[in-house]
Amino acid sequence: MIQLFNVGKSYGGVAPALIDITFSVKKGEFIFLTGPSGAGKTTLLKILYRTEKYDQGQVLVHGMNIGKIPDRKLYTLRREIGFVFQDYKLLAKKNVFENVAFAQEVIGANKKRIRFKTWEALKNVGLTHKKDSYPQQLSGGEQQRVAIARALVNSPKIILADEPTGNLDPEISIEILKLFEHAKKAGVTVVFATHDQDMIRSRNHRVVVIKRGQLVNP
Numbered sequence: 292m293i294q295l296f297n298v299g300k301s302y303g304g305v306a307p308a309l310i311d312i313t314f315s316v317k318k319g320e321f322i323f324l325t326g327p328s329g330a331g332k333t334t335l336l337k338i339l340y341r342t343e344k345y346d347q348g349q350v351l352v353h354g355m356n357i358g359k360i361p362d363r364k365l366y367t368l369r370r371e372i373g374f375v376f377q378d379y380k381l382l383a384k385k386n387v388f389e390n391v392a393f394a395q396e397v398i399g400a401n402k403k404r405i406r407f408k409t410w411e412a413l414k415n416v417g418l419t420h421k422k423d424s425y426p427q428q429l430s431g432g433e434q435q436r437v438a439i440a441r442a443l444v445n446s447p448k449i450i451l452a453d454e455p456t457g458n459l460d461p462e463i464s465i466e467i468l469k470l471f472e473h474a475k476k477a478g479v480t481v482v483f484a485t486h487d488q489d490m491i492r493s494r495n496h497r498v499v500v501i502k503r504g505q506l507v508n509p
Contacts, residue, residue, distance in 0.1 A: 294351040312506055319479070323496050325500055328486065331503075391444050409444060439471070454484055
């Protein structure tokens with residue numbers, strides 16, 4: 292599902308952001324991507340989503356060589372991927388239902404499908420009762436659930452999560468983790484970036500460690 296071959300990335304600083312990254316993620320697999328802050332986790336996820344370009348190597352996502360996709364056709368990649376951010380990135384002037392629906396509007400789904408899929412996504416994260424609330428009226432955990440619903444609403448084949456529990460307490464973090472694990476059981480490939488070692492030890496998922504831009508164990 293995801294394959295990286297000798298991928299390198301530099302921002303022009305003293306040390307490269309990524310150095311010779313080679314590993315793969317199987318279809319339907321859940322992996323933890325971990326390492327200290329500044330290790331390169333976010334850069335790696337952005338490369339997979341093609342919001343960053345890499346300097347060397349090759350990246351295949353769902354059979355697509357993403358380095359060769361022209362910008363005007365990036366939608367062919369991104370409709371296969373849901374991205375969940377640490378800081379939620381919800382639209383403040385839209386309510387919960389509208390935030391999730393927006394992800395379908397941008398791909399041109401019809402209104403009937405948008406209503407059905409949005410309600411289904413909110414039901415899956417336990418937030419139908421908050422559909423008319425605005426982001427500022429929600430707790431951090433609730434906001435992250437909305438972000439997950441938005442990422443899942445278009446039935447992506449891959450979910451990329453960048454420290455999605457970084458701002459949440461341990462109990463809420465485990466509930467959020469379970470939502471990603473539920474997606475994995477439905478066949479979604481999940482790359483979950485975190486530095487929470489207690490969370491990692493509590494599960495039996497494969498762990499990929501990155502330090503100073505290099506893989507420690509692929």
